[in-house]
Amino acid sequence: MTQVESSRIAPSPHSSTPRPNIDKFVATVRKRYDFSPAEAELLRDRMTETQSYAPGEYLVNEGDRIGYSSLLLEGYAARSKDTSDGERQIMELQIPGDFVDLHSYPLEVLDHGICALSRCTIVKLHHEDISALIEAHPRLARILWFSTMVDASIHREWIMNIGSRSGKARIAHLLLELLCRCEVVGLADGDAYWFPLNQTQIGECLGFTQMHVNRLLKELREQELVVVRSQQVEVLDRDGLEKLADFNPSYLYLDERTA
């Protein structure tokens, strides 16, 4: 819980942290790629420049051509695109340990924006440094590539979620995904975790209106499956919720036994 709370403490913007803590990123790939301390050092050596963003601020805008990628150290962010009628669709949620725009390294121009959903702190990795690292250590290329491919896998599961599941199952699935991901980076407190999205933003993830999200959350609460209130998710009946959501975490690639 202390780690959760710490993400609300605002560091000074544009500060420089000589040795940022990238352990959460290492934790997300560890089960698949044995990230040696030496390899972590290589990466960490290139990451010094940190930056903070206020809730609602965009780290990257759709169409931006940026020369660095950002590793999220604290806070929640979202990949999103704006619709022509002024709405917004969120494609993925990002939590500490996630490389939020490593996609921009091979893509050069980003097709989507990255929006801070809470106060966020990131550390930058410049693209020229990625190129140098990869050239000297090809295995790092595969690890970074892997990390972006997990994003693609999450995208596919979201397509499945939005396209094929019932309303309650969709919300349940979203909340379970975040529980699993928070656990891996040490941000879960049992079956509870910090979740700074309001009902409107949950709707933007799932293709629902805020009112409908409200009704669905009410049903999940009344069935004593999960409670979402004041930026906290508390899963009451994990088995029941997973069954309702048809949840199988293998798409997150968080352990070695995944199908």
Place this chain on the structure above:
Amino acid sequence: MTQVESSRIAPSPHSSTPRPNIDKFVATVRKRYDFSPAEAELLRDRMTETQSYAPGEYLVNEGDRIGYSSLLLEGYAARSKDTSDGERQIMELQIPGDFVDLHSYPLEVLDHGICALSRCTIVKLHHEDISALIEAHPRLARILWFSTMVDASIHREWIMNIGSRSGKARIAHLLLELLCRCEVVGLADGDAYWFPLNQTQIGECLGFTQMHVNRLLKELREQELVVVRSQQVEVLDRDGLEKLADFNPSYLYLDERTA
């Protein structure tokens, strides 16, 4: 049109083509990464083993651990997952020139299946060859990585499509995406192209029932925007269809000016 028809001719399975034509793949990355003839040769030299699949056959099953990736030479395939209630969600359509499971190189185990929607021919690229190529030519890593990141970008647009657009706009968007992609690899005939999906499969892409797809196609036909019949899509009013679908092809990364 001849190229379209040729995809129905069945080559013998497990045949060996010394120098497969990978020009369509080169065409899909050309605008972003100037793929030199020498680099194309490097790739082609490693690709000799071809294979064919019948419609409905799976190239890869969810959870498979395969040692090679497949470049689609002929036919339509789909990335898909099965739902618990026996339905199926399609996450992406693949056409000639697409690397259908390059994702499995960094992921090792695939989170989704690849299903042939028509008769398909692929050529294999073994993962050990990818590793060797990348080690010797780091630029190729970025090109292959790029190709998988375009898949991720397409996934994001599909999330947007399914989550935020109206029924008619969803179908229109899907048909326009395929038109653009077919054009780049020379498989479009003006504003028409071969499209071997039936209404059930279109529904599996968009989260609709077959009956609803039928009704939406009828409306699009009556509005003289697009006609879909007997495995052919004919776009009658491209501007009108693009406006209806709120279609912006920049997410496909098919030209250099993309936002």
Place this chain on the structure above:
DNA sequence: CGAGGGGTTGACGTTGTTCAATGAGCGTGG
């Protein structure tokens, strides 16, 4: 104390599903 953000609830309309029936096209075997 007023404004604003977020949550809650109800009535009603639209969108999409389900169930059911029908027809068109095509290959197969009698």
Place this chain on the structure above:
DNA sequence: CCACGCTCATTGAACAACGTCAACCCCTCG
């Protein structure tokens, strides 16, 4: 040749899911 089975497309009517509009609540912050 026709009858038959099969896939795919088409259409209608009842129903469920979800959006829209509107009102109201609570809390916080200035």
